[in-house]
Amino acid sequence: MKILLALLGLFTMISAASASGLSDSLYFGDAQSQKTHSVRGDGYNTVLTGRVGVVDEKMPCWTSGGKSGSAVSFTLDKQPGKPFTLQVTEVYPPEAPGTRYTYSVYAGGKLVYIRDNPALMFARMSYFITVDDPALMQQKKVTLKLVNTREGSPFRISAIWLYSDFMAYCRDAGFDAPMYLTPLLSNQTEDAKIEEEFKYLRENIHPTQNDIKLGCAKEIYYMHQDNATWRARFDQLLRYATKYDMPIEFAFVxxxxxxxxxxxxxxxxxFSDVKYQQICWSETDNHDDGPELRKLLGDRYDLKYGLTVPNRWSSTPWLTMNSAQLNKARHRMIGERLGVLADLVRDPKSSGYSNHILAIDMENEPRYWDLHCPDEKYPVKRTNLMADFNPCTVADAAKDGVTLDPSDGLDYKERLWLHENVAHYQQGTYDAHERALKKTKLPFINSANDALWHEVYSHAFPNPVFPMEQVTSYHPGLEWNRLQGCRTGIEDMAAPAAAYLGVAREWGRWSQINYEENNGKGAEWHLRALRASYAYGARFYTFYNWQSINSEGYWIKYVQRFCEDKPVNVIWENGDKGASVVTSLSHAFVIDTPFEWPLMNEVDLNVNQPGDYIVTVYDSPDKDRVLGYRRRTVLKAGLARFDLPNSISIDDRKQVYITISRIDGKTFGLLISPDNKPVGSLCCDYSRERAQSLLISWRADAESLISELKGRNAKSLAPAGKLLKSGSYRRAYEAEVKVEKQ
Structure with a gap:
């Protein structure tokens, strides 16, 4: 009997395991994968190439026919009897602003999704489709067909995955990871003042919902002071981080x-001398900045060249990113300070310190002093301000065959070089961190399954910025984060968040490393950024200058409001007072979306009869663009939930236009209030979107690391490879880290 019970228990475990998980995957450009899945259609395989940041991207994909009606079909395995989720990963081509993919997705001959998405940049982008049609659920295989509906605009698909019981799969695979709230500590140095700030944060921020934890952050001015001073400072900070259980993120600045x-x-x-400073150019600059600048530029000198000082920030100069001497000193001091930190953490007296080091950020806004910088303190008004034309920057450009000369304007090639130069600066900074961390093997909160050199974050605005903003939006500042080995650190939040963060998560884990609290925007802006970061998988969220807006607890109140958000939140609701059933072939209505929410992914409506329904969300009554589409079988009259796994951005719009109809074309009744709004709600499901985002980032981390290790001829990677292929992306990554540490 005991043996029988044991076998029954084992059978139950196996059945539970097989009920959810990655059922199948198709990789375009892989001949064997395409043959196995019977790929047929109008189109061809290609590999798109181009540089993003410092990475030379190579993206295999299927390019559809350009005519409306061009299609590709294939067959995937699935678990019978279960709803299934499709993840479709697209590739948007390089140097192709204005690209827009519009196509329909059919499963078993039934329309299950309409995709309509404009390109942000050269990148991968994933979206999800849930299929719970009763007939399709029973099958062991499903045939999918993608049909182009935009004349002259082919779509490009990299890969497709099919998951059974998606949320259970994400839980079983261990993709969950908390988002730490990490307020930046002030520059206090006295123990009493430091502890007061730690205590205030611990006593007033209480994560009560979702997967949120409290930590903190501190900038480390690593070029200043000596090692003994920094050991004492690290000890002081980690002592209170440990006492109040608030893991700390160090920003080396x-x-x-x-x-x-x-x-x-x-x-x-x-290092503050003119030779190390950024050199600006403006056609309206007629101020003489003095003999040092004349000497530095020599024959190139022109009155239109100028400095970044005086400025409102205590006339702190913006330094060049291209001085070999300055960068050598920066990298040396990064190594020294990390060595000091490692020695401290390993000291037997430093109990608990390693468990309270969360991550490391690099720098604070490495960028050019350009037209968006506050230049009002400069003696004359400078328009179309550009930088950097320091001789060392010009010389580095020349090595790459680019003549950096603002006197005749900057052409596309010059701008693109300056753009990529920021990423190269960040790569050099990361390399210095990586060398030091590998040498010291500095332990941190996740040392059991990871390494701190994999928890170092870059720093850049995501939105279009100088120097590319003036000529295209297709090379946003987000590209400055595309580095080798480094994690993506984003400052601020660009809209639509789904576009920018949708790209960031494809590169691996990311964090919001600098949200400026004193930006003059209302609490609804701050809430929106927090919510978007959590939904799209941020690992931590750093609040800069929160102290300046916390009069009467203003900052605490909105942060705590976020902490109390539920996993599924009603963001718009209309009650049934005075409502009546209105019968029609279809119903359409406009809903004003709340500003403090970045996304919606559920529409709840009251229908008067069961049946198969379609809910479509458009950008406007003109129906120019489809934002969301859901086909669902409603089993009984009443409240019907139409979940939208591919979340709809509402941070870049004020309204959405929603229609509902039956697939059979028959009339039906919808409960409508006297103001002609539907009785029901719009919701934001954090748990679903975060699970999707963490899945994507874990896979990216695992694929990136195993590729790097294979390039170094690392041994014993077979188990990690099997885990990766099976969809156990987190476990694959952790297995790879163990190989790396050997």
């Missing part, structure tokens, strides 16, 4: 307050 002003350069000068 040599910009803003960390700029190495008056620090010896080893050649008799200072």
């Amino acid at each position: 040599s910009w803003w307050g960390g700029t190495p002003m008056w620090i010896d350069d080893g050649e008799g000068g200072k």
